[in-house]
Amino acid sequence: MTARATIGIIGGSGLYQMEALTDFEEVRLETPFGNPSDAFILGKLDGVSVAFLARHGRGHHLLPSELPFRANIHGFKQLGVKYLLSASAVGSLKESVKPLDIVVPDQFIDRTRSRVSTFFGGGIVAHIGFADPVCGKVAEILAHAAQSLNLRDVDVHRGGTYVCMEGPAFSTKAESDLYRSWGATAIGMTNLPEAKLAREAEIAYATLALVTDYDCWHPDHDSVTVEMIIGNLQRNATNAQKVIRAAVSRLAAEQPVSEAHSALQFAILTPLERIPETVKENLQPLLAKYL
Ligand SMILES: CSC[C@H]1O[C@H](OP(=O)(O)O)[C@H](O)[C@@H]1O
Numbered sequence: 001m002t003a004r005a006t007i008g009i010i011g012g013s014g015l016y017q018m019e020a021l022t023d024f025e026e027v028r029l030e031t032p033f034g035n036p037s038d039a040f041i042l043g044k045l046d047g048v049s050v051a052f053l054a055r056h057g058r059g060h061h062l063l064p065s066e067l068p069f070r071a072n073i074h075g076f077k078q079l080g081v082k083y084l085l086s087a088s089a090v091g092s093l094k095e096s097v098k099p100l101d102i103v104v105p106d107q108f109i110d111r112t113r114s115r116v117s118t119f120f121g122g123g124i125v126a127h128i129g130f131a132d133p134v135c136g137k138v139a140e141i142l143a144h145a146a147q148s149l150n151l152r153d154v155d156v157h158r159g160g161t162y163v164c165m166e167g168p169a170f171s172t173k174a175e176s177d178l179y180r181s182w183g184a185t186a187i188g189m190t191n192l193p194e195a196k197l198a199r200e201a202e203i204a205y206a207t208l209a210l211v212t213d214y215d216c217w218h219p220d221h222d223s224v225t226v227e228m229i230i231g232n233l234q235r236n237a238t239n240a241q242k243v244i245r246a247a248v249s250r251l252a253a254e255q256p257v258s259e260a261h262s263a264l265q266f267a268i269l270t271p272l273e274r275i276p277e278t279v280k281e282n283l284q285p286l287l288a289k290y291l
């Protein structure tokens with residue numbers, strides 16, 4: 001397939017579409033890893049071709065543990081995506097990070113238990129570097145876009161650690177206190193497997209974490225509930241769309257070279273002739289330039 005979009009957008013809780021998208025069409029993709037969360041929406045954002053996907057499906061019917069992470073990233077790769085902008089709802093783990101604020105994390109802590117977060121195995125062994133799990137260049141573009149917009153009631157926090165928990169239940173107070181003692185900034189349930197798979201697929205990934213609540217650690221705020229989150233989702237979704245639009249324009253203009261774009265260069269241990277043909281076929285969009 002010829003490249004349809006170099007910029008992908010994955011919308012989380014509250015962000016099920018990009019309202020400014022024009023000339024759009026729905027594209028359903030099949031992947032060796034099953035069906036993606038929904039159809040990809042291909043269209044133009046201020047003249048730039050983008051591919052949008054609703055992470056939990058439009059209608060929000062997929063749990064974080066049920067998300068077809070591999071199919072989603074494989075789908076973006078099939079479409080030719082080189083940069084992936086994620087938007088996610090998160091709880092705050094710091095006093096200074098308040099609901100409606102935006103965090104652009106630069107680190108993750110993995111507290112998931114039942115996710116497949118690699119494309120490899122089954123005859124091919126590869127180990128990507130993941131010390132810096134988001135693309136610094138894309139993160140900078142997102143953070144700069146968020147700051148330049150001067151959004152009302154919103155402070156933008158550059159950098160920070162996102163704890164990715166399994167869910168779907170929210171954390172206990174002991175867990176929330178533990179993550180705070182680790183110095184973490186925000187908590188969510190989706191970003192880590194996505195970031196890892198994006199890196200394996202050599203897609204430069206960064207995330208806009210939009211704060212909905214103070215989780216359950218804050219003595220002056222009620223513990224997080226879905227009702228509380230929904231109260232902030234609409235404003236966050238509006239803000240996310242503004243930031244993403246600005247970031248897409250700059251990304252399209254600059255097209256930065258990211259370390260993520262060559263993540264597999266020295267990562268594959270298995271000699272090419274030993275990799276089973278079915279694996280080569282399944283991973284064709286990822287491996288094409290190495291085969
Ligand atoms: C709606 S509350 C919890 C839910 O919201 C976040 O999803 P996403 O990252 O897709 O915005 C969080 O990770 C949970 O999945």
Ligand SMILES: Nc1ncnc2[nH]cnc12
Nearest residue numbers: 089090091187188215224
């Ligand atoms: N407190 C929280 N914990 C986990 N995921 C979340 N998403 C939004 N708020 C959250």
